[in-house]
Structure formats: structure tokens, C-alpha cells
Amino acid sequence: MLIVKDSDMKELGILKNAKNVGVELRTNEVSTASFTLPANDSKNDLCTHFNFVDFYGKSGRFYGTFRIMPRSTRKNSNTNEITYSCEHVFATLLDDIMDGYHQFTNWTTTEVLEYILSLQDVQNFVLGTVDFTKYFHYSFENENGLLAPILSIPQPFNEPYEFTFDTSVYPWKLNLISSSSEVKSEIREGKNLIDFEEYSNPEEIVNYIIPKGSGEGVNQLTIADVNNGSRFLYDQDSIDLYGKKKYIWIDKRFDDAQALKDSAQSLLDQWKQPKLSFPCTSADLSVLKGEAKNLLNTVTRIYVGDTIHEARLINERRPDILLNEHNVSYDVNSRLDDIATTQTDLKRKQQVNEAYSQGATNIMVVPAQDNADSTHPLVIPFVIDDDVVNVNTCELWLRTKAFRAYSEATGGGGATVKSTSSGGGTSTSTSSGGGTSKSTSSGGGSVQSSGLANGWETTLIPYVTGDDFPYFDSPHKHGVTIDLADFQHHHTTDLPAHTHDFDVPNHTHDFAVPAHTHDIDLPDHTHDINHGIYELNETPSNVTIKVDGNTVSFSGTSGDRIDLIDYIGKDSDGKITRGRHEIELLPNDLARIEAELIFRVFIRSHIGGNY
Known part of the structure; x- marks a missing residue:
């Protein structure tokens, strides 16, 4: 049964005449579906672009809600039918964007997923169950769509995971659950195995991987800082068995070394062994029993002759869920995830890489x-x-x-300045050369003496030379005795105006200078600046x-x-x-x-x- 709904999830009608109703369910990718209506069916008017369709199988199993995509609608004039191609509503996350740069450091897996889902203009999806609590570093920039960022969240995990959905309610629920490694089913030759092909491709073995992230040249991110200086990861057991198979893995979305290493280790764990794939066609006996089960991404055991294989059912194709729902083919893969399956398609991945700012x-x-x-x-x-x-x-x-x-000078405002003090001492003047000097002149006058000869008798002995009296042969003297009593007398002498000559010998003068300072008064003034460039003569x-x-x-x-x-x-x-x-x-x-x-x-x- 197919139920058509509009963009507001209002039910419009049931497509009773639909046929060739096929679904292809894919693990961790966008699943697809298709159906055909007669060209003259009035319900074609309900199947407009982007309307939703709920797909139910004959058994009553709900396969999910899908969106009608206009680019894949085909009209066949020979059969007078219209075939509609649909994609799972998981693809509605392509309608929104991550504008600018978004970085998550030490956020849990739940917190990162909730943030990305919050960027929806219309809240079609809400987060349901998350089995993981990781703290990886993520960054996204200018993403055209939210789908690729969401699919990349578990990429560094080294354990099986699966995105599941509950579209029976609205808003739809998105879950990220841990995939069990327990065998849930078996496909056995002679029982439910119709066709089987084993394909092993050793060309895809990688056991020595060199991861590189954002940047370029010497600035490109490597894992050396978080891998003990080594820029590579390897698996020695695989190298011993198959030889060294090197591969440079570049994903420029990564700008955190630890996240880059974790993702590379996850890929190495998958790529170190040959890729085994088993396209097989079988009969889903659970449908025939009325117990339809969803076995997608579960581990199955395949018995072919004496060989037993265990692998995951990663794709499920049912050509007609209304007429032959039990007819199913699986893609069985020994690898959890290829690098191609982490994005909706290669073109989108290239767009994402090109949008990242590499610096x-x-x-x-x-x-x-x-x-x-x-x-x-x-x-x-x-x-x-x-x-x-x-x-x-x-x-x-x-x-x-x-x-x-x-410059050489600056302006001054004037002040009272004291000179430096002196400690005093004895100093010697400059020497004089001596010579004959004259005293100041005298105007002459009368001089009168008086007094006694100290009460003593005085003998006057004039000195007479031959020059005064030429008739004397030689100088001589006369003694005269005057009685002391008669000696009391005065003499008056006239002195004419005259000068005195005297001799001054070479000499110096010593003088003492006590400790002292000098006060100097400077009036207000300025000095003109002498502008120029002046350099010292040494370095x-x-x-x-x-x-x-x-x-x-x-x-x-x-x-x-x-x-x-x-x-x-x-x-x-x-x-x-x-x-x-x-x-x-x-x-x-x-x-x-x-x-x-x-x-x-x-x-x-x-x-x-x-x-």
C-alpha cells in the first residue's frame, strides 16, 4: 500500500493502482524506491514534486517514507504509464545548509548531531536514540546540505554503526545505533538461497596508510603529532600475508590530528583484508510466514557447499513489495563501510572538499x-x-x-641657581718682580720736638768729614758735655715738600678662602634649538x-x-x-x-x- 502526503504531512490519498513498487534499502546511505501508475489514473495529480509517499509491503511491513523526485519521473507512451522515482526522506537534510564555519571540540556525539539538526528551517527530523558517546573534534564550513556532515559524524568510529529512522511519526526520528556482530539470519543453499556469487578483490587491500587532512604543502595536517612522530599507520599481519600495500588517504575536511588518525585507523581495519562481496538472491521466508523482519546491516551466515561465510547485509533490493515481497537480493560485504558510502555521491563529496577553507x-x-x-x-x-x-x-x-x-639645545624658563660649593683653603697669588717704588708726596711743614733725654746726660758727637772741611786731614769727632738740667729745650725743623723711594723685592701673598657657594640669578629666557641629525662617532x-x-x-x-x-x-x-x-x-x-x-x-x- 502506498499513501501519498503533502509537504505538511497531510494525507492526500492511497495509490490503489500502483504497481512495480520496488525498494532498495541501503545501509548508511539514502535509500530509493519507485512505483508506476496508469497515465489516466486521477491519483497522478497527487504525485507532485516533493510530495511524500509511505511504502507498505503486502506483509504489512513498513519500508519507510520516501519523497517523489521530479527529475526521475518517466512517462511511457507505449504502455501509457508513468513511473515515479523516489528517495528516502533522509535526503530532506540536503535542503538546508551550514553557512560559515562550525567547529565542535569536546562535544559529545549527541550534542553534535542535535546542533546540526537544529539548522533545519523546517524541523523534519529530530534526534532519537544515540548509542555512542564520543568526543571527536569536528569542523564544517559552507556545507550545501546537512546530510554529508551527519553521515561523517560516525566515520572515525572503529565499531559497527547504523543510521536508522522512524518515519511513522512526525517529526521523523533519526537514530544512530551500534550494529550487532551477532548472526541474525542465514542463507543456506537448498533452503532459501536462489543465486550466489562470491567476489574477492585483493586489489583494494591497503595495509599501510598515510592520512593527510586540511592544508597544503608543509602545512598539510598529518597524524605525526598524535602518533609518536610517525605520519603513517600500518598492519603488520596484513603486510606479512599480502606484502606492503601503501595508500595516501587525503580528506581535507579534517583539521584535527586525532580525528584524522581515528578515521584512518577505522579505514585501515577494513581495508587490510581483501574485500569480499556476495551478491545473492534469496527468498525471504519470514515474509512468507507473515513475520517480515528487517535484516539490513545485520550479520548473516551464508552456507554454500562446504564453505561458510559471515558478512553484513548492506543493501536490500525488493523489485515488487506488493506482488512478490519475498523475492529479495542482498549485497553482502565483509567491510562495514567503504569511503564512498560515507557520502551520498562522489560529486557531493568533491563539493564539500572544495568548499572547505584550506588556508x-x-x-x-x-x-x-x-x-x-x-x-x-x-x-x-x-x-x-x-x-x-x-x-x-x-x-x-x-x-x-x-x-x-x-637637536643641540632646548629652551629654559629661568631660575635662581647656586654654583657648586668650594672647600676653602690657602692660596698663593701670582709672584711680583719687585722694583723701586715711590711713596705718595708730602707737602712739607715745621716739626717741633720736645722733652728730655730720659734724664741722662747726653754727649753730642757731631760727625765731620773731610768733604765738609777740606782743611781737615781725616774725619774726626768732638765730644760736648751738656748738663742735663740745661738740656730741657725744643727744636724746630722745617721740612720741604718731598718723596721717599723704597725697594720691593720679588714676593708672593698667601690668602685663605673659606668653604662657600655663589648664588646666581637667571632671568626667564629660552635657547633657540639647533635642529639637525647628530650621530656619535662610535658604535x-x-x-x-x-x-x-x-x-x-x-x-x-x-x-x-x-x-x-x-x-x-x-x-x-x-x-x-x-x-x-x-x-x-x-x-x-x-x-x-x-x-x-x-x-x-x-x-x-x-x-x-x-x-
Whole structure:
């Protein structure tokens, strides 16, 4: 029975004349269905684009809700019939998008799925049962559709899984359940096995895989950081049995190394053995018994002669669920999941990869010039932002030149200034050459003496020379005795105006100067600035380089491409920390430093707008 519903899930009618009602159910993919109506059936009016159809088999088994797709509708004029192709409503998740960048770190599987489903404009699906609690890192950018992101969520799992649906209710429920490895059915020759073909393809063996994620060149993501430095995974048992089969697996959606490794390990576990597939046709006896069962993605045991195979039923095809529902063919695969089955088709996968921002390598230059000395360094700050994926290089170019000034004088406002104090002491003047000097002149006058000769008798002995009395032969003297009593007398002498000559010998003068200061008054005034560039005539002999406080192993005053990577601050994992960093350049004397910091970074911008 086929029931048609509109886009609001309102029932429109039952397609009683439908025939060739076939379904193909696929594990972890979009299942398909088809049916045919007579061209003159009025119910064709109900089968418009994107209307929904519930498919029920003759046994009453509900196969799910499908959507009519216009691109696959065929009208056959010879039989006067119209055939409609449908896809499972799981494909409605292609109607919405993930605009921009979305990153999930340390989110549970349930939280990530709920977030993606919340992006539906019309809430067709809600999350039902989730058997897994994982904490993988996911990121999506500019996704055309929500289906591919949802299918990729369990891809890193290393255990069987299956997306199941309950479309008997609305909104429909989406479940992610763990697939049992227990055998649920058997297909036995002579019982229900109609046709069987075993196909083993050793060409698809991969036992040495090199995973690569987002980025390009040296910046492409590898698993080395989370795999003990190795960029590859391998299975030694498979290598011993089949030889080394290498494969480079690239999926640029991954920008987390651990998630990339987990996905690669899951693929290696599947690819290390030959792919065994068993297309087979059988009779579903459960339908004939009225006990129709859904065996999709369960493990079955196949008996062919003396050979027993165990594998999963990954596809189920029933050509006509109304007339021959028991007639079924299965694709049985020894692998849980091929890389192709994680996307709806290869074209969509390529669109997803092309939409991802892979980033680019950028060269950044930070120039700096200034005067510096041993206590006043030239500081060069630089920032490594959060959206820098890798720092490839960080190098310094250094030149040291003469200290530079730009003026000779500055203005002053006037003040009272004290000179420096002196400690005093004894000083000697400059020496004199001596000579004959004259005293100041005298105007002459009368001088009168008085008094006694101290009460003593005085003998006057004039001195007479031969020049005064030429008639004397030689100088001689006369003695006169005057009685003391008669000696009381006065003499009056006239002195004419005259001068005195005297001799001054060579000499110096010593004088003492006590400790003292001098006060000086300066009126308000200015000095004109003498503009110009003035350089010292000497340069330092060495420059010390420090990065985040770490001294660089360097000696000299100039250098090109001085590697600073080993000295930049790092986290516990040895990665350069994001945020502000600082370089200090300290010459051992006054100098002008000219430097350029050049670093290459791989950057993927997920912040900001378009301004």
C-alpha cells in the first residue's frame, strides 16, 4: 500500500493502482524506491514534486517514507504509464545548509548531531536514540546540505554503526545505533538461497596508510603529532600475508590530528583484508510466514557447499513489495563501510572538499628602529593570533648604527641657581718682580720736638768729614758735655715738600678662602634649538637578543635570518603559544638599532567579517 502526503504531512490519498513498487534499502546511505501508475489514473495529480509517499509491503511491513523526485519521473507512451522515482526522506537534510564555519571540540556525539539538526528551517527530523558517546573534534564550513556532515559524524568510529529512522511519526526520528556482530539470519543453499556469487578483490587491500587532512604543502595536517612522530599507520599481519600495500588517504575536511588518525585507523581495519562481496538472491521466508523482519546491516551466515561465510547485509533490493515481497537480493560485504558510502555521491563529496577553507601561507614583516642601550632595549612586540594553524619560520634581520640625536639645545624658563660649593683653603697669588717704588708726596711743614733725654746726660758727637772741611786731614769727632738740667729745650725743623723711594723685592701673598657657594640669578629666557641629525662617532661591540625573556645564542652587531623559533614561548606540547610575544634588543653601549622580524605562518581565518 502506498499513501501519498503533502509537504505538511497531510494525507492526500492511497495509490490503489500502483504497481512495480520496488525498494532498495541501503545501509548508511539514502535509500530509493519507485512505483508506476496508469497515465489516466486521477491519483497522478497527487504525485507532485516533493510530495511524500509511505511504502507498505503486502506483509504489512513498513519500508519507510520516501519523497517523489521530479527529475526521475518517466512517462511511457507505449504502455501509457508513468513511473515515479523516489528517495528516502533522509535526503530532506540536503535542503538546508551550514553557512560559515562550525567547529565542535569536546562535544559529545549527541550534542553534535542535535546542533546540526537544529539548522533545519523546517524541523523534519529530530534526534532519537544515540548509542555512542564520543568526543571527536569536528569542523564544517559552507556545507550545501546537512546530510554529508551527519553521515561523517560516525566515520572515525572503529565499531559497527547504523543510521536508522522512524518515519511513522512526525517529526521523523533519526537514530544512530551500534550494529550487532551477532548472526541474525542465514542463507543456506537448498533452503532459501536462489543465486550466489562470491567476489574477492585483493586489489583494494591497503595495509599501510598515510592520512593527510586540511592544508597544503608543509602545512598539510598529518597524524605525526598524535602518533609518536610517525605520519603513517600500518598492519603488520596484513603486510606479512599480502606484502606492503601503501595508500595516501587525503580528506581535507579534517583539521584535527586525532580525528584524522581515528578515521584512518577505522579505514585501515577494513581495508587490510581483501574485500569480499556476495551478491545473492534469496527468498525471504519470514515474509512468507507473515513475520517480515528487517535484516539490513545485520550479520548473516551464508552456507554454500562446504564453505561458510559471515558478512553484513548492506543493501536490500525488493523489485515488487506488493506482488512478490519475498523475492529479495542482498549485497553482502565483509567491510562495514567503504569511503564512498560515507557520502551520498562522489560529486557531493568533491563539493564539500572544495568548499572547505584550506588556508594560506602568509609572510608577515614587523619593522622597528630606535635608539637603545644596555638598560633601554629596543622592544619589538608581535602577536600570533588564534587562527594561525602553524608558525613555519621566525627570523630576525639586524643592523646596528651610531646613536642618533636630532637637536643641540632646548629652551629654559629661568631660575635662581647656586654654583657648586668650594672647600676653602690657602692660596698663593701670582709672584711680583719687585722694583723701586715711590711713596705718595708730602707737602712739607715745621716739626717741633720736645722733652728730655730720659734724664741722662747726653754727649753730642757731631760727625765731620773731610768733604765738609777740606782743611781737615781725616774725619774726626768732638765730644760736648751738656748738663742735663740745661738740656730741657725744643727744636724746630722745617721740612720741604718731598718723596721717599723704597725697594720691593720679588714676593708672593698667601690668602685663605673659606668653604662657600655663589648664588646666581637667571632671568626667564629660552635657547633657540639647533635642529639637525647628530650621530656619535662610535658604535657598540655587541647586541644581546632576547625573545620572551630567553637569550638568543648570538654574538655581534648585525645578522641576517637569525632563527628565533627555539626561543619563542611554547606550551606543554611544544607548540608556540598564541597571543603576544616580545623581542628585546640590548646593545652594550649607545646605538641606533634597525631590525625587521619576518615570520611565515599558515593561517585559516574563521573569525571576523568581510569589511
